[in-house]
Amino acid sequence: MYRYDEFDRAFVQERVAEFRDQVGRRLSGELTEDQFKPLRLMNGVYLQLHAYMLRIAIPYGTLSSRQLRQLAAIARDHDRGYGHFTTRQNLQFNWIALKDVPDILEKLAAVEMHAIQTSGNCIRNVTADHFAGAATDEIADPRPYAEILRQWSSLHPEFTFLPRKFKIAVTGSPHDRAAIQTHDIGLQVTRDTAGALGFVVYVGGGQGRTPMVARKIRDFLPERDLLAYCTAILRVYNLEGRRDNKYKARIKILVHESGEAAFRKAVEAEFAALRDEALDLPATERDRIATYFAPPPFAALPERSVVFERAIAADPDFARFASRNAHPHKVPSYAIVTVSLKPVGGPPGDATATQMEAVADIAAHYAFDEIRVSHEQNLVLPHVRRDDLPAVFAALRQAGLATPNAGLVTDIISCPGLDYCALATARSIPVAERISERFADLDRQHEIGDIKIKISGCINACGHHHVGHIGILGLERKGEEFYQITLGGSGDETCTIGEIVGPGFSSRRIVDAVETVIDTYLSLRTSPRENFLAAYRRLGEAPFREALYAAAE
CATH class of the missing domain: 3.30.413.10 (Sulfite Reductase Hemoprotein, domain 1)
Incomplete structure (x- = not known):
């Protein structure tokens, strides 16, 4: 899991201090709401129907137990005791007071989290497959690439004020669990005929009032060219995207109106020029980032779990949970567990502070201290021993989180x-x-x-x-x-x-x-x-x- 370096830490702390001053000036009346709006949006603060809402970035949906506990504490101290997990792998607090936001951001910074670029016409939270690093069909873990894109896009001076918001998703598997074709840029990790890693590149997907499926503009992009090619796409969009009508300002409209061939030609021309600027992804930097996502120390266990099999035979409730919420893992003696946030009659995606703390405890004890947020508004424990599945189920049931409905009609x-x-x-x-x-x-x-x-x-x-x-x-x-x-x-x-x-x-x-x-x-x-x-x-x-x-x- 990625950890802040000295630059990250200083950058986030400086932003918190800056926004504290801006909030103070808004509360004193020195700033009007119109003047304050672009400042709060740069920090993920929305004015909703009944209160301010804070949207917190969870890059590529990966959380530690410490971070989830801090989110629980913020929910309890500053909201109404719960948070809402979104389809963008973010968390939203819907009932916060503006005066508390700087303190909340400071608490987030203490656990290496923030709300920067969760709003505005910029590159938003980069999302990824919630089974990353664990899926049986994975070609390569997409999270190192998502982290590289996050670092590259954070306050990028050329892409801070785009025609409209911009979303990137990365999947490392042929089976797409990240919905990459509904994004402005979608990247699928692949290999060429020589076995080298690279990406299939999709551009121009999106939903809203004009839904479109992204167009594939590259069958294979070499790994080292990731940043150069994404920069080329964004430069074309930034220069040619419409700014006269916000409903026609997304890149999907540009791709549609230009035509797929013309858009690809423009991107390739920009990419060729960027190659001369040596904007590449050095192997040393890629490898450095990848070390943060090294597999956990999996135990050498038999593929068959007698404990698991006995629990299946003895407990029909566990058997049903295991059939829907436990998924195959690339290490056969482990499983991926979906923690459903869809109880019958409950709001999809909501989790109470107590439930967040319970998941944090379970992850710390049974899942190498790691939690994922899925774009389907559930939580995921990516690495659980099959021997431990009965105990995990019991702990989830006690927390009201053992609904066995992953992928079923109530998983809405x-x-x-x-x-x-x-x-x-x-x-x-x-x-x-x-x-x-x-x-x-x-x-x-x-x-x-x-x-x-x-x-x-x-x-x-x-x-x-x-x-x-x-x-x-x-x-x-x-x-x-x-x-x-x-x-x-x-x-x-x-x-x-x-x-x-x-x-x-x-x-x-x-x-x-x-x-x-x-x-x-x-x-x-x-x-x-x-x-x-x-x-x-x-x-x-x-x-x-x-x-x-x-x-x-």
């Missing part, structure tokens, strides 16, 4: 919606809670199988509804909330944008509509092995549209 992604967000047009959290209550029966969840439901409370799509197998978009119509359904979206390596299917549904009827979609799937699938997305792609929208319109009558 949801933005905060109109309960918090000033941009939202409808509530999303109550819809997620009611869907999870409707499908609370675990036998029914397992019968339905793998399915991803994603909910956004406005067209900005922070809940990623466009790439949900079932996506739900909340809108306002004549003063009332209503909801659109999209079907067939996916954020993995087969990335697709969902299609709008059926009429809009009221808040009262949207859960029934979701049930109609799922019942239609169950009646038409070829076997229990055919999951929802596969069935939808085989069948098309027609039977689902027909069922939804019939249900709306």
